[in-house]
Amino acid sequence: MPNVIEPITAADGTPLKKKLARALFRSKIRAAGLVLPLFAFILCTFVVPIFALMVQGVHNDTFHTYMPRTAEVLEDWDGSSLPGELIFATLAKELAKTKKERTVGKVATRVNRQYSGARSTFTKTARKAVKMEAPFKNAILKADKKWKRVEFWQAIKLTSQTWTPAFYGAALDYELSLNDGFERKAEKERIHVKLFWRTLVISAVVMGFCLLLGYPVAYLLATLPLKTSNLLMILVLLPFWTSLLVRTTAWIAILQSQGVVNDILVWIGVTSNDSRFSLIYNMTGTVVAMTHILLPFMVLPLYSVMKTIPSSYVRAARSLGATPTWAFLKIYLPQTVPGIGAGGLLVFILAIGYYITPALVGGQSGVLISNMIAFHMKSSLNWSLAAALGGILLGGVLLLYWAYDRVVGIDNVKLG
Amino acid sequence: MLDSIDPFVRFKGVQKSYDGETLVVKDLNLDIAAGEFVTMLGPSGSGKTTCLMMLAGFETATHGEIQLGGRSINNIPPHKRGIGMVFQNYALFPHLTVVENLAFPLKVRKMSAVEVEEKVNKALDMVQMRAFSDRKPAQLSGGQQQRIALARALVFEPDLVLMDEPLGALDKQLREHMQYEIKHIHESLGVTVVYVTHDQSEALTMSNRIAVFDDGVIQQLADPVTLYEKPENAFVAQFIGENNRLMGTVKDVAKGVATVALDNGDIVKALAVNVGGKGERSLLSVRPERCIVASEKTQGLSALNGRIEELIYLGDHIRCRMNVAGDDEFIVKVPNTSGQLGLVIGAEVFVGWETNDCRALDYLC
Ligand SMILES: Nc1ncnc2c1ncn2[C@@H]1O[C@H](COP(=O)(O)OP(=O)(O)OP(=O)(O)O)[C@@H](O)[C@H]1O
Ligand SMILES: [Mg+2]
Numbered sequence: 001m002p003n004v005i006e007p008i009t010a011a012d013g014t015p016l017k018k019k020l021a022r023a024l025f026r027s028k029i030r031a032a033g034l035v036l037p038l039f040a041f042i043l044c045t046f047v048v049p050i051f052a053l054m055v056q057g058v059h060n061d062t063f064h065t066y067m068p069r070t071a072e073v074l075e076d077w078d079g080s081s082l083p084g085e086l087i088f089a090t091l092a093k094e095l096a097k098t099k100k101e102r103t104v105g106k107v108a109t110r111v112n113r114q115y116s117g118a119r120s121t122f123t124k125t126a127r128k129a130v131k132m133e134a135p136f137k138n139a140i141l142k143a144d145k146k147w148k149r150v151e152f153w154q155a156i157k158l159t160s161q162t163w164t165p166a167f168y169g170a171a172l173d174y175e176l177s178l179n180d181g182f183e184r185k186a187e188k189e190r191i192h193v194k195l196f197w198r199t200l201v202i203s204a205v206v207m208g209f210c211l212l213l214g215y216p217v218a219y220l221l222a223t224l225p226l227k228t229s230n231l232l233m234i235l236v237l238l239p240f241w242t243s244l245l246v247r248t249t250a251w252i253a254i255l256q257s258q259g260v261v262n263d264i265l266v267w268i269g270v271t272s273n274d275s276r277f278s279l280i281y282n283m284t285g286t287v288v289a290m291t292h293i294l295l296p297f298m299v300l301p302l303y304s305v306m307k308t309i310p311s312s313y314v315r316a317a318r319s320l321g322a323t324p325t326w327a328f329l330k331i332y333l334p335q336t337v338p339g340i341g342a343g344g345l346l347v348f349i350l351a352i353g354y355y356i357t358p359a360l361v362g363g364q365s366g367v368l369i370s371n372m373i374a375f376h377m378k379s380s381l382n383w384s385l386a387a388a389l390g391g392i393l394l395g396g397v398l399l400l401y402w403a404y405d406r407v408v409g410i411d412n413v414k415l416g
Numbered sequence: 417m418l419d420s421i422d423p424f425v426r427f428k429g430v431q432k433s434y435d436g437e438t439l440v441v442k443d444l445n446l447d448i449a450a451g452e453f454v455t456m457l458g459p460s461g462s463g464k465t466t467c468l469m470m471l472a473g474f475e476t477a478t479h480g481e482i483q484l485g486g487r488s489i490n491n492i493p494p495h496k497r498g499i500g501m502v503f504q505n506y507a508l509f510p511h512l513t514v515v516e517n518l519a520f521p522l523k524v525r526k527m528s529a530v531e532v533e534e535k536v537n538k539a540l541d542m543v544q545m546r547a548f549s550d551r552k553p554a555q556l557s558g559g560q561q562q563r564i565a566l567a568r569a570l571v572f573e574p575d576l577v578l579m580d581e582p583l584g585a586l587d588k589q590l591r592e593h594m595q596y597e598i599k600h601i602h603e604s605l606g607v608t609v610v611y612v613t614h615d616q617s618e619a620l621t622m623s624n625r626i627a628v629f630d631d632g633v634i635q636q637l638a639d640p641v642t643l644y645e646k647p648e649n650a651f652v653a654q655f656i657g658e659n660n661r662l663m664g665t666v667k668d669v670a671k672g673v674a675t676v677a678l679d680n681g682d683i684v685k686a687l688a689v690n691v692g693g694k695g696e697r698s699l700l701s702v703r704p705e706r707c708i709v710a711s712e713k714t715q716g717l718s719a720l721n722g723r724i725e726e727l728i729y730l731g732d733h734i735r736c737r738m739n740v741a742g743d744d745e746f747i748v749k750v751p752n753t754s755g756q757l758g759l760v761i762g763a764e765v766f767v768g769w770e771t772n773d774c775r776a777l778d779y780l781c
Binding site: 310312313315316317318319320321322323324326327330331334335 | 472473474493494495497498499500501503505507508509510511520521524525568569572578
């Protein structure tokens, strides 16, 4: 006998599986309809812009847009000796064109990032290019002597390439040159890596302080009687109801050299009036203000985990002979690890991208990588470098996240 | 028998208040001998857990003294008392395996690894859980967790073990099985056990002595037989086992026998256990199985008229609900003998009992 399993059918004869799938499909469509608005919103305002910015980190077509012919002919240039007449002629024509269209500034700025001083060479030559005649090579070489340097041409060729790893290199303090590839920048120009490290260290320190200060508070919240703990909870949440800016400026009032803390220190004689501590506009200010602002993000996950730990565990440990310290270390603490992980990860990731607070109270030594990104976005308008810095930051966070997952396990994270 | 030797655990005039307004435990005096199995039995909120927590050291007595082995432990922290404890929800450490849970009290005491392993294995064998040693508590059934909790409380060989409703979360069958096992372990190890429950059959089957709690006061402290046969007050009579109540006023007390006029005018004689003088209200208590139903008065028995309201056939006996002296909740357990099958609903009969089986107690309204 052939062993054929008949598919189970519904009352009207259609196979049950198909029927079920159809029924589920309708409810799935409905569910999708509910999340669709938010999904579309996030897609348009978050995912797409971030993706576009990430692309900018390896893609810059300024040169190619305004001087497409030059970029094309430069592709065939060997990069070791001065270019020939064809390249000079194309350059002269397009320089004249950009001059007329008033776009030479953009090209000049772009090349200037690769080769400082290129800006003036470009604008000067463009002005003269309008009246230039063949042979163009001589005319251009006469206009500015930088055109005689092969390195200058190499820099131009690099900028003419639309897809380039140069910005990522720059973000890590490496300089790209046509012949030698990446090379470490000179000692005093290496600023980004230092900033990345400082961001990591400050974030870790802030996370540590938040844990140190938040753990006992969360413990109290979870164990005190409801009436008292509600009051305490309001105090923890209070910062959320005040503007971030207000809180940060409050710290300026408190920590500045003529501020409350220094006044008290002078009054009780810890320091004299002329040697007041500088507690703000430096790393101390950043750490203090950020710890204060991020504290609730540590307390809340810890609290929600501690709330689920009945007091009988510690009691059991005590009755079995453990001292209070031992019972805490061996029984209570291990059970709060998911809360520590969640709070720590949350605070750390928030701290890594923190911007306003370090900008306001960080001074020179307390600024973070986010402030550098903001500078390139808003002031220097070097969006590609900003994107590269942001990309590295994102990669770093993902790496940490991965490491955390390997060590602690991400399903150990508990937010509520 | 137990009064002659020094008590192992002694509560002396202990009072406890959580809020400074009401006393949860009022003047507790209780002596427990070494090796005894004492159960605290009482309704919810009567202060049983509070007493246990004071003994374990997690709550401090507001007043009075608690002694263990002859010395006051009021100021000794819990971890130095050496008392094993089984919690109602077991309180097994969720992040440790069964073996690690059992090893915890031993490692705290800095025992060598060999010793720890040996003791843990012995404890696991005792509760027949050797096969589950590497599991986490969440991977065990309620009954299995219960055994581990029991083993953990015993593994460091304490002289005193406290159990707070350890079987409360188990189903009936498992509960009865575990009652037997706990009793067995108690007998073989000889530890002193203070056990808390609000299940009276559990208390009756397991204990050497039972302290019946109500409202922060021990109502009666006695062995199970005495407690059931000779309740000293109305609360105990009603709380332990089934009980018929008749209300009346004392007419006379002579030679330990009270004559009581019931509210419908009938006169009944009862053993004067806990009654005031003439004219006081009293509650008469008669166990259902000590009553007989007959069609005429029997010589030497007290008897009242009654009407059969309901008959429930339970195999070994017939449960007969009657209206006696104006109360239609009067229960008689009629043994299932061939002569008794003639009972019919609505029949007017006599209910009788021996005077000694009817106890005149204090009046509870
Ligand atoms: N931590 C506490 N704070 C304030 N009141 C408490 C506390 N613990 C218990 N009580 C009160 O003390 C009284 C006795 O409580 P206890 O837990 O001893 O009762 P119990 O006899 O163990 O009851 P159950 O059988 O329900 O466990 C109750 O009225 C309870 O409300
Ligand atoms: Mg209790």
